[in-house]
Amino acid sequence: MQRLGHVHGPCCRNFERGGGRSGMSAAGDQVLTAEHVLEYPYSRSVGPVIGAFLTGLRDGRLLGCTGSGGRVIVPPTEYDPETAESTGELVEVGPEGTVTAWAWVGRPAPQHPLDRPVAWGLVKPDGADTALLHVLDTGSPDTVSTGMRVRPDFLPEGERVGRIGDIRAFVPAGPAGRGGVG
Amino acid sequence: MADRPGSDQVTTLDTPIRLDYHFSAGAAATPYLRGLAEGKFVGQRCPVCRKVYIPPRGSCPTDGVATEGAEVLADKGTVTTYCVVNVPFAGQSIEIPYICAQVLLDGADISFMSLIQEIPADQVRMGLRVEAVWVPPEERGPTLASVEYFRPNGEPDADYDSYKAYL
Ligand SMILES: [Zn+2]
Numbered sequence: 001m002q003r004l005g006h007v008h009g010p011c012c013r014n015f016e017r018g019g020g021r022s023g024m025s026a027a028g029d030q031v032l033t034a035e036h037v038l039e040y041p042y043s044r045s046v047g048p049v050i051g052a053f054l055t056g057l058r059d060g061r062l063l064g065c066t067g068s069g070g071r072v073i074v075p076p077t078e079y080d081p082e083t084a085e086s087t088g089e090l091v092e093v094g095p096e097g098t099v100t101a102w103a104w105v106g107r108p109a110p111q112h113p114l115d116r117p118v119a120w121g122l123v124k125p126d127g128a129d130t131a132l133l134h135v136l137d138t139g140s141p142d143t144v145s146t147g148m149r150v151r152p153d154f155l156p157e158g159e160r161v162g163r164i165g166d167i168r169a170f171v172p173a174g175p176a177g178r179g180g181v182g
Numbered sequence: 183m184a185d186r187p188g189s190d191q192v193t194t195l196d197t198p199i200r201l202d203y204h205f206s207a208g209a210a211a212t213p214y215l216r217g218l219a220e221g222k223f224v225g226q227r228c229p230v231c232r233k234v235y236i237p238p239r240g241s242c243p244t245d246g247v248a249t250e251g252a253e254v255l256a257d258k259g260t261v262t263t264y265c266v267v268n269v270p271f272a273g274q275s276i277e278i279p280y281i282c283a284q285v286l287l288d289g290a291d292i293s294f295m296s297l298i299q300e301i302p303a304d305q306v307r308m309g310l311r312v313e314a315v316w317v318p319p320e321e322r323g324p325t326l327a328s329v330e331y332f333r334p335n336g337e338p339d340a341d342y343d344s345y346k347a348y349l
Binding site: 051162 | 193199
């Protein structure tokens with residue numbers, strides 16, 4: 001559905017004048033309705049560690065960080081989730097990884113990243129000890145499985161801006177195991 | 183080590199939050215909104231205390247009963263209180279300074295906030311009598327934007343006792 005693309009407060013300026021548009025009653029004795037959009041254009045500061053992770057995505061690389069006991073945490077955190085100590089240096093992981101869990105989305109909602117059925121999946125990149133959440137674009141629930149090998153499908157260089165969507169989706173890695181930046 | 187030079191590193195992330203509402207005006211506000219499209223203020227009356235509410239919300243907050251009818255009110259009234267807006271802010275569409283006033287329409291028992299124009303900011307006062315300036319009929323719709331603003335209508339100031347109960 002086409003939506004209005006700008007900010008509207010919850011006021012009554014959006015009512016159809018005279019009637020006739022779908023969703024808007026034109027009959028004299030019916031209740032008026034209107035579509036409203038409320039949008040807050042937040043820009044948040046990401047800090048040094050997530051900032052490095054996002055910078056890595058922009059460069060077409062997956063970064064984690066070292067935590068307690070030599071564990072590698074992806075996405076990297078500023079503090080170790082187990083010990084609350086500061087985490088260590090950033091390390092490159094993947095890009096291929098293994099699906100550890102998934103859920104099929106048969107009817108994607110407008111806010112979902114792709115406009116066709118996909119899976120949400122937890123992907124543990126090679127060299128990492130944690131998994132990150134992303135979209136698995138496999139085409140069908142029959143072609144996704146726990147333990148399957150996947151690789152990130154990065155947007156082309158120049159379209160990547162430093163956000164998780166720089167990875168369009170994770171896709172099957174294939175038996176040849178080809179990975180890396182498309 | 184895969185760290186990046188600080189100057190080139192991503193520091194912010196745009197995360198817009200968006201809410202799509204399907205808004206129903208309800209049985210009480212619909213006649214009010216339709217009235218605005220016709221250049222009229224339409225309120226509703228409480229059957230118990232007889233107060234007239236505009237915009238009508240469908241019930242009387244004092245008596246807890248449904249309000250009734252379609253009370254057509256005058257498009258003039260009294261400034262009960264006001265403030266002068268001197269501070270610029272993002273998205274401001276009106277030139278400062280301007281007056282944001284509570285206007286008590288004649289026949290109404292509640293005031294609502296309105297823009298006052300056509301008078302210097304330092305001459306606005308409590309009790310000032312004002313009238314609605316409507317946008318041209320072809321531009322009116324079921325929205326308060328059908329009222330461009332209120333302006334002084336030249337009548338003598340209202341006596342304080344006539345509106346002190348509405349402050
Ligand atoms: Zn009442």
